[in-house]
Each structure stands twice: as structure tokens, then as C-alpha cells.
Amino acid sequence: EVQLLESGGGFVQPGGSLRLSCAASGFTFTNYAMGWFRQAPGKGLEWVSAINGRGSSSYFADSVRGRFTVSRDNSKNTLYLQMNSLRAEDTAVYYCAKRDGSSGFSDYWGQGTLVTVSS
Amino acid sequence: IVMTQSPATLSVSPGERATLSCRASQSVSSNLAWYQQKLGQAPRLLIYGASTRATGIPARFSGSGSGTEFTLTISSLQSEDFAVYYCQLYNDWPVVIFGGGTKLEIK
Numbered sequence: 001e002v003q004l005l006e007s008g009g010g011f012v013q014p015g016g017s018l019r020l021s022c023a024a025s026g027f028t029f030t031n032y033a034m035g036w037f038r039q040a041p042g043k044g045l046e047w048v049s050a051i052n053g054r055g056s057s058s059y060f061a062d063s064v065r066g067r068f069t070v071s072r073d074n075s076k077n078t079l080y081l082q083m084n085s086l087r088a089e090d091t092a093v094y095y096c097a098k099r100d101g102s103s104g105f106s107d108y109w110g111q112g113t114l115v116t117v118s119s
Numbered sequence: 120i121v122m123t124q125s126p127a128t129l130s131v132s133p134g135e136r137a138t139l140s141c142r143a144s145q146s147v148s149s150n151l152a153w154y155q156q157k158l159g160q161a162p163r164l165l166i167y168g169a170s171t172r173a174t175g176i177p178a179r180f181s182g183s184g185s186g187t188e189f190t191l192t193i194s195s196l197q198s199e200d201f202a203v204y205y206c207q208l209y210n211d212w213p214v215v216i217f218g219g220g221t222k223l224e225i226k
Contacts, residue, residue, distance in 0.1 A: 035213060044220050045154075045162065045205055050213030059213040095161055104209030105152040107173065109161040 002026040002108040004096050009113030016086050016117070022079040022096030022110055030054065030074040033099040035106060036081050038092035038115075048094070049081060064090075086117045120144050122208055124218035130226040133196050139221045141189040141206035150210035153182055153191045156220075157202045165204075166191065193223075201225050 008020040022034070035050040049070040050059045058070045069082045079096050093114050097106035121144040131137045141151070149169040154162040164173040166182035169189055179194040193200055206218040 033213070035215075045156075045207075045217045047213070047215050047217075061214075097162075099212070100167070103167065104150060104212035104215055105164065105167045105207060106162075107164050107167075109163070111161050 002098065004098065004108060004110035006094065006096055006110045006113040009094065009115045011116045011118065012086055013119055014087055014117055017082070017084045018086065018115060020081040020083065020094055020096075020113060020115070022081075024077045024079065024096075024098070027098065029072075029077040032101070034072065034079045035097050035099060036070065036079075037095045037097060037106075037109075038090075039095070039112075040089075040092045043092075046092075050099070051079070083115070086115075088117050091115060091117045120147065120208060120216055122206055122216050122218040124204075124206055124221045126221060127219070128222045128224060130224050131196055132226045133198060135196055135226075137193040137196055137200075137223055139191040139193075139204050139223070141184075141191070141218050143187045143189075143208060146186045147208055148210045149185055150208060151182075151184070151189050152207045152209060153180075154205045154207060155200075155202050156205065162205065196223075198225075 003025045005023045033052045036048040051070045055072045067085045071080045093112040095112045096110045098108045100107040123142045125140045151169040153166040156162045170182045203220045208216045
């Protein structure tokens with residue numbers, strides 16, 4: 001059974017940093033690209049970042065490029081999102097999700113972790 | 120490309136049919152997915168490739184469409200189907216584009 005479990009969310013002041021983790025199990029982690037998505041309170045879904053299976057290529061939405069980095073440790077089956085220079089508008093539930101093979105949709109999602117940026 | 124879902128809220132009685140729409144601002148391939156999200160839960164994949172049900176999704180869920188117009192139909196609503204539904208265009212991974220969502224509520 002595929003499982004994705006995010007952690008690391010919390011309360012942070014503007015300009016601060018947080019690192020989110022996503023522990024994966026139930027599939028061969030290194031074979032799949034992974035993504036991060038977020039959902040601001042009461043709003044829709046937004047793609048944030050993605051990384052290929054080997055971790056050699058990473059991608060970011062314009063709204064976070066230059067502030068967020070994504071990485072993975074395939075030996076630990078874990079995905080990370082390092083978030084720096086956080087802003088109030090980064091407040092959201094952050095989800096990690098597994099990409100379905102070579103398609104672009106996400107077939108499994110974690111339960112999410114809440115990040116609150118406020119002074 | 121902008122994905123527009125309509126209506127924003129749909130009120131339907133249990134047992135009735137629900138039809139949700141997703142429109143692309145320009146013609147796109149069939150790389151269109153639908154997700155269901157219940158309050159406080161993660162999105163759940165329902166449909167991909169515009170019309171293929173994901174593993175374990177009941178047959179009452181069906182997707183159709185091409186070009187700029189896509190539809191998610193739930194043939195006979197069950198109590199557990201009341202949720203928010205999102206369409207997603209994924210033809211240019213990793214950039215994926217979500218519609219704004221349709222809230223399906225009990226009438």
C-alpha cells in the first residue's frame with residue numbers, strides 16, 4: 001500500500017524558514033518523480049515544486065522560485081521541501097504527491113502538513 | 120492555459136445525477152484528471168486521461184470530453200460523494216494546472 005506522510009509544518013514568522021519532509025512507503029521510491037502542492041485556507045490546489053526520481057532535476061512554480069528548494073534522499077525514501085524567506089501568502093496545507101509513471105497526474109497524495117506564516 | 124470549472128457550487132439530491140464541467144481556455148490534449156477532496160482530507164484521484172477511472176473508483180464516476188470541454192458525471196450520488204471536485208491539466212509536467220473546483224453539496 002502506497003503511503004505518504006508529511007511532517008515539519010508549523011508556525012513561523014515572515015522571513016523565516018521551514019523544512020518539510022515526506023516519508024514514502026509501498027512503492028519503489030527512486031522510480032518515481034514526486035511533487036509538492038499546497039492549498040491556502042479555503043482555496044484551491046496549487047502546484048509548488050517537483051523533482052525527478054534520481055533527484056537530478058527540480059522544478060518550481062514562479063511564486064516560490066528562488067525561495068524554496070526540493071530534494072530527496074532515495075536511501076531514506078524521503079522527499080524534502082526547504083522553504084526560506086517565507087511570506088504570509090505561503091500559509092497553506094502542503095501536500096506531497098507521487099507522480100504516476102511518465103504521466104503528469106498524481107496518483108497518491110499525503111495527508112498534508114499545515115504551514116502558517118504570521119507575525 | 121486557464122482551467123475553469125462550473126458551477127462553483129452544485130446542489131444535488133442523493134440518488135440523482137451530477138454533472139460537473141471543466142473548460143480549458145484553449146484546446147488541450149486528453150491529459151485531464153479529476154480529483155475528489157473531502158473536508159480536511161487530501162485529494163483523491165478519480166479520473167485520468169479524461170475518461171479512465173483510477174484504481175478502486177466506483178463505476179458511477181465517469182469522465183468525458185476533449186478539446187476544451189470536459190465533464191465529470193456521477194450517475195447516482197451517494198452520501199460519500201459530497202465533496203469538492205477539481206480538474207487538472209497535466210500535459211506539460213511538471214507544470215500542472217488546476218481548475219478552481221466545484222463544491223458538490225446535498226440538496
